[in-house]
Amino acid sequence: MLRTSPVRVLGERDREAVxxxxxxxxxxxxxVTSRLMATGxxxxxTGTEVWGHVDRGRLTALCYSGANLVPVNAGPAAIRGFADHARWRGRRCSSIVGPVEAVAExxxxxxxxWGPARAIRDSQPVLEIDGPPHVAADPLVRRVRPSELNILVPACVAMFTEEVGVPPDSGDGGALYRARVEELVRTGRAFARIEDGRVVFKAEIGAVTPHACQVQGVWVHPDLxxxxxxxxxxxxVVEYALAEVAPRVTLYVNDFNTPARAAYHRVGFRQVGEVMSVLF
Incomplete structure (x- = not known):
C-alpha cells in the first residue's frame, strides 16, 4: 500500500484554518502571520509556500517556507513530515527559525x-512588553524621513553584518536589502536618532499584525x-508601537548578548518564549 504524506502545500482555501x-x-x-497577511x-x-500537516482532516501544524523556514505548532509527527518534504524539495531558505525543540529536531x-550550517543560535529569548516602558523615552528618536534613506542604510548594513555575520549586500550589490529598508521607511516603521548625519540609535518594526508587532534591527553606533x-x-519605539501599531511589542535576542538583554529588561520587556535559528 502506498503511503500518503500528511504534508501538503496550502492555499487560499485553507485561510481560515491557517x-x-x-x-x-x-x-x-x-x-508568519504578518507575511501571510501581506502576501496571501x-x-x-518568489517560491514562498506554506506547508500544512493534516491529521484526520484537521490542520495541526504548518511550516512557512520562504527566505526563512518557520515551523508553527509542530510536534514530532509534523516535524517528521516537514523534514521529509524539505529533503525532497531541497534547501531554498537562508535560515530556519522557530521554537527550540521543533527547530532542533x-x-x-x-x-x-542540507548541512552544514554557517551558524547556529541555540537559544534566543523571545521578549514582550504590552504596557508603558519603565524608562524615559529618548525624545530625539523619531520616524526616519525618506530623505534620510542614505543615512539609514549604512547603519542597517552594519547592524545586519554584526548580527548575522555576513553583509546583506554581497549578492546583488544591496538592491533588495535597500528596497526592504526603503519600504520600512515609507510605511513609517523605521525609527532612529540621527545627529549630524550619523545614526546614533535605530530600530525597525518588521512584522505587524492586529495582535502584535516585532521589533528588529536594534543598533547603537559602536562609538556611542x-x-x-x-x-x-x-x-x-515601544511608545510609538503601542500607541499606533499593535497592543503587544515583541522581539528576540541572542542569549549571549548580555548588554542588549539588560537594556530590554530595563525597558520592561519580559521573556515569553525561546527560539532557535540555523543560518546558512
Missing amino acids: HALLDTDPVGNVF ISAGP FWRQVTPA RGQGHSSAGMAA
Missing part, C-alpha cells in the same frame, strides 16, 4: 541533506554604546 492556528500564539507567530497563502512568484533530520541610547531608544 489563521486559527496562528492565532493560538499571536506573539510567537507574529512573523498560495505560493507566490527539524535540523537534526535535514542536516545530512554604553551611554543609555539603547534603553531610551527602545522606550521611544
